[in-house]
Amino acid sequence: MRVRDKGDRGVVQSVVLFLGVSVLSGALAAGLAIPFAGLAGFGTEKTAETLQDLPQELKTVPVSRKTYIYTADHKLIATLYDQNRDPVTLAQINPIMQKAIVSIEDDRFFEHGALDAKGTLRALIRNQNSGGVQQGGSSITQQFVKLSLVEKANASGDEEAIKDATADTYERKIAELRYAIAVEKEFSKNEILEKYLNLANFGDGSYGVEAAARHYFNTTAAKLTLPQAAMLAGLVKNPTGYDPTNNPAKAKERRDVVLRRMQELNVITAAQATAAIKTPVLTGKVVKVLNGCANSPYPFYCDYIVAKLMENPAFGKTDKDREHYIKTAGITVTTSLDSRMQAAAQKSINQHTKPGDDAIAAVTMVEPGTGLVKAMVQSGGYGEGKDNTYYNYNVEKTYKGGYGGFQNGSTMKAFTIAAAIQAGFPLTYRIPSPSPLPLGGVKFKTCTGTTKVDDYNPKNSTRAAPEPTMIQAAQASTNTYFLQLSEQVGLCPIATLAANLGMHDAQTGQPLEQYVSMTLGVGLISPLQLSNAYAAFAARGKYCAPQVITSVKNYKGRSLATPGPSCKQVLKPEVADGVNEVLHQVMEPPGTGQHLNFGRSDLAGKTGTIQENKAVWFSGYSNKLAAAAVVADATPRYENLINQTLNGREMHDASGSGTAGPIWETAMQGALKGMPTTKFTAPTDETRRGNVVDLPYVNGMNPDEAANKLRGLGFEAKIAPGQVDSEEVQGTVAYLSPRTEEGAPEGATVTIYVSNGSKIQQPPNPPNSPGIPLPPNPPNTGKPGGGGKPGGGGCPVWKPNCGGR
Template identity: 60%
Template sequence: MGASDKARSLITFVGVSVLSGALAAGLAIPLAGFAGLGTEQLAKTIDSLPRELVIEPVAVRSRMLAGDGSVIATLFEQNRVPVSLKRVAPIMKTAIIAIEDSRFYEHGALDPKGTVRAMVRNQSEGSVQQGGSSITQQYVKLSLIEKARTEAERQKATEVSYERKLTELRYAIALESELDKNTILERYLNLVNFGDGAYGVQVAAQHYFGTTAEKLNLPQAALLAGLVKNPTGYDPTNNLQRAKARRDLVLRRMLELKVISVHQANLALKTPVIDLKKVDPVPNGCASSRYPFYCDYVVSQLLANPALGRTVKERDHRLKTGGLTIRTGLDPRMQAAAQASIDQHARRTDTATAAVTIVQPGTGIVKAMVQSRPYGNGRHHTNYNYNVEKSYAGGYGGFQNGSTMKAFTVAAAIEKGIPLDYRINSPEQINLSNKKFRTCSGFTRDPKYTPRNSTRSGNLTMVEATRYSTNTYFLQLSQRVGLCSISGVAQRLGMYNAQTLEPLDEVISMTLGVGYVTPLQMANAYATFAARGVYCRPLIVLSVRDKANKPIATPRSQCKRALAPGVADGVNRVLSAVMDPGGTGGRLRFGNWDLAGKTGTIQDNKAVWFAGYAPNLAAAAVVADANLPYTNLMYGHTLDGRDISDPTGSGTAGPIWKTAIQGALRGLPLRRFTAPSTKILNGNRKPLPDVTGLDRTAATTLLRKAGFEVTIANQLVSSPVPTGKVAHTDPRPTAGATPGTLITIHLSKGPGAP
């Protein structure tokens, strides 16, 4: 019989049903809706209805996986995992057909006998006990509801009207002419709601019984079949008594149809409905994840991926309905090591906040991300991720980074050919008021700037100044290499203001810390040194595949050479000295690993850092006041339940870094830094003219002709050279200097002068 013939049969049946009252009683459609409609008019109404039902892909939950394949989170609007009909237990098919459409394989889209039977049963009971819809009609209705995207569309798909019912019938006829019964039943079992957030027979079997659709037994199948009529009302987790009554009704119907024996029915009726203690919860979203902050950050990356949809709303819908498999870079073992470190050194009740991120050099893969405040809205909880930038909805936006910036000054100096043993006289305090510092757009100066050291002073080399984190050395070094050079290195290594997403400000104190940066930025930038100058953008999503296992375009590892290998080798040598005995990170060394790093403390101790790395892992840890306005960590703040009396990068943030990276490195191969070349060690030196005894004008002219920058020291020095003449230069002529180096001329105040 063709579709048009079936439509005519439908018209005949509707006409008969109207006259007999069957449609009104059995299908719950107002009889008044057909008042005054003749057969021809009714035929025209049906002919005007749409014929072809466009079935959208069924909503399937997505899974987010860690690097080892373990599940981080499930994301869904409907918790569903489709399964083929051959993988559904025969008893489940029997149960659903018995209670919903016992003549499913005998009739077409419409079951006239079933409809009349339902009418008679409903009239005898005085209420609606059985529906008149076939499984095909129910599938059509569920599909229309599934397609609805607005409240108006949902209301239209569920309204009680003859037009809606006839539309479903028209669609059902078309569907049965295109698909066989088994295909319709399979789609129905995968689409239907089984209550308590379980959609489709596979998830329902797992949720209620901890089994699969293929292994369902008789009482389990009867319970699930009974849920279809009213998933909320018969939900056994809400009302066990009602659920049992409904299940037993299904069993008696199956006995009535003789698809099970009396013995089978009696055994099933005596079986407990479910064990509520064994009901598998249905976790949904990042809030239910073991790693909620990492998960949230992954979701933010996916919502920015145009391959998942044109708009954020479309991407979010596909993320929760597309059955995606999202593989991330999270390493559960390293995450556990970072979490153990936070747990050892901090508490959620602390007034200070601790955070740490671990990154793999050479790939940019973010292996771990942990913080001391847990995820949530309760007391001592937060929805902020303290490891990432503010452009992400939950990102805090970083903290001022202090002397961790000195590493970029070291890199800029080595790029300019300045040797590692480059000495600068670095007093405890220095007057840099109105001194010019070159920027990318000209010069900048501070009318009143007299910074001082909190550590060792003296005539120090670059290595020594880095080991002790000597401020006056690095301020003078940054003046000589230029702020533009430092800014350029920082930008190439992924450093920017995590609050504004703008480049870091080129201010005189840049080398001592500038702007707001995140542990993720710091760990990834330092990972570039470990990778011998190869910078990789942070990579958190490794791959995305759809439910057919086809890849979806996603940003891959984006790596580029940011520093020459020799420059990175030089930085590694300099930062390794920090970890030597006597260095600011000396107490953080462990095992036989090659380690390098840098402390950071911002002004007034509002945040303290340690960023460091081995050749195969980099990490950054921060302890800070995360409440506005920021306050000094020394006053009124606690960490690990104790007052912070002396916040430092090495003593406060350093232990968190050490425990985290030490645990993360466990089991990885031991690797070494590449030794810097002689050229890097010695720099691009050229002879420095000896201008001792000349006046300042002649000395300046001679040095500039030789290719050097020149500045005059503010204070005169004792010297046998006549007053006002050049006593000496820094660096000295015997040391030589690289082209473009800033040479400081020290003028004499005469022999024996106080």
């Protein structure tokens, strides 16, 4: 008797193992078998242990699907995916495609159980004789199991699990066998075929038959022709090797194999096979499904959308979980972006900037009363290389890619105006505003105490009235006026109001610092923050947090949890109306925004220029839309914009009205085109007058006594240096600021001006009474005429202005 060699023992072991597995599965009659050869050295005891340890069912993860992001008017912003896949039902797959895949991959699929015994034995014998794996033998069910396990491992992100799912080991093959048995018990053949066709890799980034049909043939799975179906069926064996976009000859050769096999099985006739073989493998342009924000028409906005999606805990516990969900769950995201307004903003940026500019420009538009972000545009391209960036200049640094803002300059004055009106200051409130103004050592109240600067002598950057009202100061952006106003109001109310309107440092997320110069710009602010804060003025004090995502639905169309509108009334409507009145006058002559006014709707706005012109702003609004535009140096060392290029030209001046303003104007013009005319609600008389109390009449008094009297009534009082032209006696009080007849809010600072006596008039001699002196003036009691009002009976008839000016 011949002694068996190792090869004989291998064959015997393989047969024994085949029988053992079949018996263990209890399905020998169903044709179950191991679909591989070369089992020498792998013990049957270990095989049994492996089978006993396996679970009784295959737990799969949801099939990976594409996520779609749309504008508010349903225009595609981006497609996000890990795998380009569009699952469909079996009824949506042409029967010829079903027949093609079954013919080439598992022609007895509908006849055998989880395994094809004939096919497996055939593969076993051929592989054993060849000494290697020359033929597969895996059923469609087994292939589905393998694909499912790989998908599950990929979803987990566990590198070890991914390695195990694709390892070429007997343990994995046996596990797939057990799972295949479980799958056949749980699902019908048609259900398994449907799942397989949706899961299979069809090459060139296409997963599932629907995505493959769209990619290679610009059609659907339901409309696939015979040669198209045959080509796709041939791809699954080797998606890379038979990829028609890289190797059309190999793809055709494989497709024709499928067609001949279909003919052999009498699925198609010889004539059909011959006709199909004569057709080109690809008959049209391959359709690429662009993936990710980099391929979006609005890449910066798209990045911001993804960053907001990543904040949603409903999409996963960790960043990794949420990112996987967003790319695989097949959700449909609808955003606030208005493609028409976005186009208007982009047109404005294109009109006022050019590639290669030193300076950058950005603009964001927000809808008042909703917080919906309607447009977000910036100069420069997206990505690597010269003139490109990944920074989004419109949003805070807390978001991936967010640049983190620029100092906002005098646009901050709007919050001082709002805080002042809220505190009862009238729109006509006057403050002497010299330039420079010595503020060294002056204490400004903060939320925690006071702050001061030892040496500070700010100047005005524009010509201004010597003693402007609030409206006049806003029109000219008078620095020294607003510094004094912020001193009187206090920095805490300004900071609190700004915080309630979404203003915080765009770099750190921390509250704005309460500096002496806060009203002239503080911290770093993004265009999104500023436009959204100004939108609250347009909405009569109603602040809404910025909203860019309006709905998220799963692939079945069911709405998913996502943060909705978040609005609150921050200012009384009457206060906001007062702010709108003041900022509306900025757009009227002689305001700094007068050249930016357009159309019939009421507009309001404010310029902003930071120190050394490193950034300039214009932020403004109508009742329907608010926008903030900025031009800035965004490259360290952050230098003066003057002599840098914008729109291809060197700048010789840089200002909020002349540099950023035109970007704002053309963007708003385009965005508001065709919309109804709107007007601001006029402020009430009480808002215009303010919540003021009477000031005492102190003209002609000793300045120190007048100051004490004012302090005794609860006002802050200071005596202005020097003397002014007046008809009062030299060294006495000439007048107050604010004026006596105007009154002042309780606790406001009142400035006392001292007379030089230059305008004292000598009374003429009475007619027919030469040399008869007039009676002396009565002593000043502080209440002329006994009524405390100027011009009363205590004023000589020849002194009509004794009651103040």
